[in-house]
Structure formats: structure tokens, C-alpha cells
Amino acid sequence: xxxxxxxxxxxxxxxxxxxxxxxxxxxxxxxxxxxxxxxxxxxxxxxxxxxxxxxxxxxxxxxxxxxxxxxxxxxxxxxxxxxxxxxxxxxxxxxxxxxxxxxxxxxxxxxxxxxxxxxxxxxxxxxxxxxxxxxxxxxxxxxxxxxxxxxxxxxxxxxxxxxxxxxxxxxxxxxxxxxxxxxxxxxxxxxxxxxxxxxxxxxxxxxxxxxxxxxxxxxxxxxxxxxxxxxxxxxxxxxxxxxxxxxxxxxxxxxxxxxxxxxxxxxxxxxxxxxxxxxxxxxxxxxxxxxxxxxxxxxxxxxxxxxxxxxxxxxxxxxxxxxxxxxxxxxxxxxxxxxxxxxxxxxxxxxxxxxxxxxxxxxxxxx
Amino acid sequence: xxxxxxxxxxxxxxxxxxxxxxxxxxxxxxxxxxxxxxxxxxxxxxxxxxxxxxxxxxxxxxxxxxxxxxxxxxxxxxxxxxxxxxxxxxxxxxxxxxxxxxxxxxxxxxxxxxxxxxxxxxxxxxxxxxxxxxxxxxxxxxxxxxxxxxxxxxxxxxxxxxxxxxxxxxxxxxxxxxxxxxxxxxxxxxxxxxxxxxxxxxxxxxxxxxxxxxxxxxxxxxxxxxxxxxxxxxxxxxxxxxxxxxxxxxxxxxxxx
Numbered sequence: 001x002x003x004x005x006x007x008x009x010x011x012x013x014x015x016x017x018x019x020x021x022x023x024x025x026x027x028x029x030x031x032x033x034x035x036x037x038x039x040x041x042x043x044x045x046x047x048x049x050x051x052x053x054x055x056x057x058x059x060x061x062x063x064x065x066x067x068x069x070x071x072x073x074x075x076x077x078x079x080x081x082x083x084x085x086x087x088x089x090x091x092x093x094x095x096x097x098x099x100x101x102x103x104x105x106x107x108x109x110x111x112x113x114x115x116x117x118x119x120x121x122x123x124x125x126x127x128x129x130x131x132x133x134x135x136x137x138x139x140x141x142x143x144x145x146x147x148x149x150x151x152x153x154x155x156x157x158x159x160x161x162x163x164x165x166x167x168x169x170x171x172x173x174x175x176x177x178x179x180x181x182x183x184x185x186x187x188x189x190x191x192x193x194x195x196x197x198x199x200x201x202x203x204x205x206x207x208x209x210x211x212x213x214x215x216x217x218x219x220x221x222x223x224x225x226x227x228x229x230x231x232x233x234x235x236x237x238x239x240x241x242x243x244x245x246x247x248x249x250x251x252x253x254x255x256x257x258x259x260x261x262x263x264x265x266x267x268x269x270x271x272x273x274x275x276x277x278x279x280x281x282x283x284x285x286x287x288x289x290x291x292x293x294x295x296x297x298x299x300x301x302x303x304x305x306x307x308x309x310x311x312x313x314x315x316x317x318x319x320x321x322x323x324x325x326x327x328x329x330x331x332x333x334x335x336x337x338x339x340x341x342x343x344x345x346x347x348x349x350x351x352x353x354x355x356x357x358x359x360x361x362x363x364x365x366x367x
Numbered sequence: 368x369x370x371x372x373x374x375x376x377x378x379x380x381x382x383x384x385x386x387x388x389x390x391x392x393x394x395x396x397x398x399x400x401x402x403x404x405x406x407x408x409x410x411x412x413x414x415x416x417x418x419x420x421x422x423x424x425x426x427x428x429x430x431x432x433x434x435x436x437x438x439x440x441x442x443x444x445x446x447x448x449x450x451x452x453x454x455x456x457x458x459x460x461x462x463x464x465x466x467x468x469x470x471x472x473x474x475x476x477x478x479x480x481x482x483x484x485x486x487x488x489x490x491x492x493x494x495x496x497x498x499x500x501x502x503x504x505x506x507x508x509x510x511x512x513x514x515x516x517x518x519x520x521x522x523x524x525x526x527x528x529x530x531x532x533x534x535x536x537x538x539x540x541x542x543x544x545x546x547x548x549x550x551x552x553x554x555x556x557x558x559x560x561x562x563x564x565x566x567x568x569x570x571x572x573x574x575x576x577x578x579x580x581x582x583x584x585x586x587x588x589x590x591x592x593x594x595x596x597x598x599x600x601x602x603x604x605x606x607x608x609x610x611x612x613x614x615x616x617x618x619x620x621x622x623x624x
Contacts (some may be wrong), residue, residue: 045575065389065578066525066526066527066578067579068389068575069388069389069390069391069523069574070389070391070578071388071390071391071579072392076460101581120418120419120422122416122418126401152416179401182473183481210548217440217442245471245472249469249471249472250442250468250470251471252402252471253471291472291474294545334574353392357391358390358391358392358393360414360415361416361419362413362415362416362419363414364410364413364440364442365413365450365453367446367449367450367453
């Protein structure tokens with residue numbers, strides 16, 4: 001069994017027809033349920049459900065406070081390397097982009113770690129481009145060993161690995177995996193990944209499940225919003241989260257709704273996803289997965305991020321930097337994309353408190 | 368009248384235990400603890416951060432309270448045992464609430480793994496309070512394993528649904544000699560009172576207080592309810608009658624001969 005089978009079940013689904021036959025009572029019924037079906041979730045992603053965003057927001061807020069409390073977990077991304085062999089049309093790190101390539105030495109990593117740890121953060125997410133030559137698993141593993149001295153929770157956002165490699169990194173101290181499918185529509189996936197190992201749709205799609213089998217504690221999924229029609233992409237992301245939660249009930253499953261940002265060698269989004277669309281997606285996901293985490297990165301701007309605190313967000317990044325060595329390096333490299341919220345950890349802490357929420361710096365202890 | 372609850376050799380006068388997750392700020396914790404009168408306060412060890420004293424949750428638990436670290440995040444007995452040991456090594460004392468959850472949808476505890484962890488930690492000298500789904504056989508095994516109390520859930524954590532497991536909890540109270548502390552699901556002071564009237568030794572409340580509009584006032588309300596429920600239990604409430612006592616009884620024609 002693989003999520004691919006679930007995907008196949010809906011691959012040729014007529015979303016437009018489904019949306020057109022929905023009535024107001026279908027939407028209200030879905031909002032009222034305590035356990036939503038897959039199609040209830042899709043109903044809440046429909047254009048018709050846009051008329052019920054406030055009702056959805058009230059319930060989403062209530063569910064989030066009930067299950068997570070008035071808290072937002074803070075983390076920050078740390079880029080280890082930007083070497084990449086892929087050609088993803090939406091990414092600043094793609095192989096043919098003429099940017100300076102860099103990989104952190106262990107000394108540089110330690111310096112970056114010290115700076116970040118000085119802000120009080122305990123959760124770190126490490127990232128690389130896809131280059132098994134420049135940033136192999138052994139390198140990532142060694143980095144994890146260094147970071148364990150500074151952080152109590154280490155997540156990875158790297159190229160998809162096989163199960164044994166995930167197990168190796170987990171035993172080294174990794175507890176979380178973030179991996180975005182980018183786009184669930186298989187045809188569009190092949191279009192936007194014209195070359196490189198990332199063209200392998202199935203290998204990427206099954207990566208979170210391989211990590212679950214290897215014993216990861218948390219997985220964070222996402223579709224990069226802007227590559228394809230967002231309603232179906234949001235639907236598949238939710239189904240993927242639901243699939244993993246059903247099969248691996250002890251894993252904390254969460255999702256990110258990243259929207260495309262300007263980047264080096266910029267490609268415009270194929271589809272515009274408005275703030276309203278993004279909010280609808282977050283609310284629908286919360287109602288579908290009441291205990292699912294929702295991660296909001298600094299791809300989003302300050303004002304929207306603050307509103308999302310009360311609409312279902314559970315985890316936010318702060319003091320972010322998408323360049324390798326960006327926190328210490330005099331020779332700052334090009335970032336993967338431009339961030340929208342440049343506030344540091346202290347500023348985000350104040351902001352979260354000002355909304356009546358507690359910023360949490362530590363929510364896991366490596367054991 | 369003196370009515371202490373004795374757990375792990377400690378005499379407690381308060382029968383309301385307080386959880387510390389979900390507060391909008393750790394700074395609300397001292398006020399809530401004080402208003403609740405709680406003497407036992409649970410903190411998730413995963414949240415304890417000795418490197419960051421200004422935000423370290425442990426520093427907000429008033430002095431004199433018994434700290435009861437919990438093993439939230441543990442997915443099996445092995446992890447729970449390791450978390451408990453880390454807590455003790457970090458100076459959190461030797462009480463531990465075992466929380467082993469392998470189901471992220473309802474956060475229901477894994478009774479089987481909990482029994483294993485209880486056995487191991489009790490043998491190491493911990494005062495072990497296991498959080499479980501109410502089940503008589505499990506409670507008996509926990510007692511044999513050396514638990515200091517049994518903490519059955521009233522309803523899933525954070526659900527505020529009240530004593531959905533009432534009948535099963537009643538059986539534990541009747542059959543188990545250990546204190547039975549209702550943990551999880553209690554959303555209203557009236558539900559806490561109900562548990563205490565039934566004979567629960569104590570209740571543990573977190574979400575209902577932490578996410579209340581005024582957590583301090585709600586903590587006070589819970590303290591009153593727990594006290595009322597306990598007093599009612601001790602004073603022997605009248606039997607509940609299924610039918611009214613008719614003023615013209617059906618057996619009124621019978622006469623002593």
C-alpha cells in the first residue's frame with residue numbers, strides 16, 4: 001500500500017463537477033461534523049465554502065485551542081548546502097541557476113548553531129539541495145551530531161532518502177521530516193521537474209511513509225502553492241496527511257501551505273493563491289485534521305502570519321534565512337527564495353505574546 | 368475534618384492536581400496554581416528547558432508544590448522510562464506521570480506499554496502515577512506493578528467532554544485500593560464535582576483551566592467544585608431513587624399481623 005493508490009483513486013476525479021453540485025447545506029453539514037470524510041474536506045475547499053469562512057474560522061480556532069492550547073512552537077531553518085542537481089522551475093537553487101554554491105564546513109555550522117541557540121530556539125530544521133555528491137547522508141549525519149549539542153529537536157528538509165538512510169539519521173538524532181511533494185498532480189509534477197532525480201514522482205511521494213516506517217516522530221507535508229490549481233492540491237495534501245495518520249497513528253503529522261515566493265532566476269507562479277484562498281485551506285485542513293499540525297513559514301508576511309495564529313497555526317519559523325551561512329557568513333550566498341517576514345526571534349516572541357499566545361521554544365527532548 | 372490523600376508517602380490536603388500545558392503564558396501558571404490550591408502540578412518534560420530560565424516552565428511552579436513531570440511524547444515503555452530518568456536527573460524529583468500515547472487522533476493512552484513502564488519505574492523508586500484508559504484488569508496489573516495511584520481518563524485529553532467513562536471509573540473506585548485520580552476530559556467544575564462525589568481520590572485538570580477566558584477564576588471554581596464533591600462523598604449522599612415515593616403506596620394495604 002502506498003499513498004499513490006489513494007492519489008490514483010482521485011486522479012481523474014471531476015473536481016469542477018463536484019464543486020458545482022454542492023449546496024449550502026453540504027457545507028454547513030461538513031462544518032458541523034466532528035469527523036469529516038474526505039469529501040467533506042473537499043467540500044470545505046470549494047468555492048461555495050468561501051461564503052462560510054467565518055463559521056469555519058470559529059470552529060478552527062476552537063479546535064486548535066482545545067487540542068494545542070494557546071501556544072505557537074517556534075523553529076528556524078538552517079541551510080547547510082545549496083548544491084543541487086535538479087531543475088525545478090520554481091526554485092532558486094536549481095542546477096542551471098548561476099549562483100554561488102556553498103556548503104557549510106563543520107566549523108561554520110557550529111558558528112551558525114551558536115548564533116541560533118543564542119536566541120533561545122531549541123527546534124531546528126536543516127536543509128540542503130539535492131546533491132548526494134556534495135551533501136551526502138554522511139555529511140548530514142555529522143551535522144546532526146554537532147547540532148545535538150545546541151538543539152533538542154532536529155528536523156530535516158533534504159532530498160528523499162531510502163528507509164535505511166532515514167533510520168540512520170533518526171538514530172543520529174533526527175526526529176522530524178519535512179518533505180513537500182511540491183505538486184501532487186503527476187502530470188504537472190513532471191512538467192516542473194524536467195530533469196534530475198526529483199523527476200521520480202513516486203520516490204518523493206513515498207518518502208514520508210519510508211520515514212514513518214523508519215521510526216520518525218513527526219512528518220510535515222506540503223504542496224507548493226502556485227504550481228497548480230490549489231483546491232485539488234490542498235485536497236491531496238490533506239489526504240496524504242490523513243493516510244499517514246491512519247497508518248502511523250503514533251507519528252505527529254503536520255502540513256505547511258507554502259506559497260511561491262520570488263527567487264533567483266524567478267519564475268512566476270502558474271496560479272495565484274490569494275490570502276483568502278490560503279486561509280480557506282488552513283481552516284478546512286484544521287476541521288479535517290483537528291490534531292494535525294499547521295506550520296507557517298516566513299514565506300508569509302507579518303500581518304497575515306499574525307492573523308493565522310488564531311486560525312489554526314501551531315508552528316512558526318522566526319529569524320529565518322534561506323542562504324547558506326546567512327547568519328554568520330561575511331560572504332552571504334544567494335537564498336533559496338526571498339522571505340516576507342524578517343522579524344527575529346525576540347520580535348516574534350513579543351508578537352505572539354501580544355496576541356495572547358505563548359511562544360514555545362522547546363517541545364521535544366531528544367531521548 | 369482531616370481527610371488527607373496520601374500518595375507516595377506525602378499527605379495532600381488538595382485533591383485538585385493541575386496541568387500546565389496550553390496556557391497563553393507561563394506567567395499565568397503561578398496565579399492559577401494558587402487559586403486552585405493544587406499541591407501537585409504536572410509539567411511535560413519535553414517542555415522543560417533548563418537553558419532558558421526566563422521561559423522554563425518549571426520555574427513557574429510555586430515552591431512547595433510537588434512537581435509531577437509527565438512523559439508526554441513517549442510512544443512506548445522504553446521512551447517513557449528514558450524520559451522519566453532524564454527528568455529525575457534534571458532535578459524534577461521522583462514523581463512521574465506516565466503518559467504513553469501511540470494514537471495521535473484521540474491521544475488515548477497505550478495501557479499495555481504503560482504497565483511495562485510502571486513496573487520498571489516503580490522498581491527504580493519512582494512514585495508512579497500512570498495515565499490509562501479505565502479498565503479493571505489493567506488497574507489491577509498497575510497496582511501489582513507498584514503504581515502509587517491510577518489515573519483513568521474521563522474522556523479524551525482536551526475534549527472537555529466530562530465523565531464519559533463514568534461506569535468504568537466507578538468500577539475502579541470500587542475495586543482498586545489505590546487512589547483513583549480522574550485525569551483528562553474534565554471540562555467543567557460540575558464534572559469535577561461529579562467525579563469526586565463518586566469517590567474519586569482527586570482530579571487532574573489542565574485544558575479547562577488553561578484555556579478558560581480567566582484561568583485564575585476557573586482554577587478557583589474547580590477548587591470549590593472538588594471540595595464540594597469530596598465533602599458530598601464523605602457525607603454519604605442519599606440513594607438515588609428510580610421512582611417517586613408515592614403518597615398512596617401500592618403496598619399500603621399490607622398490615623403487620
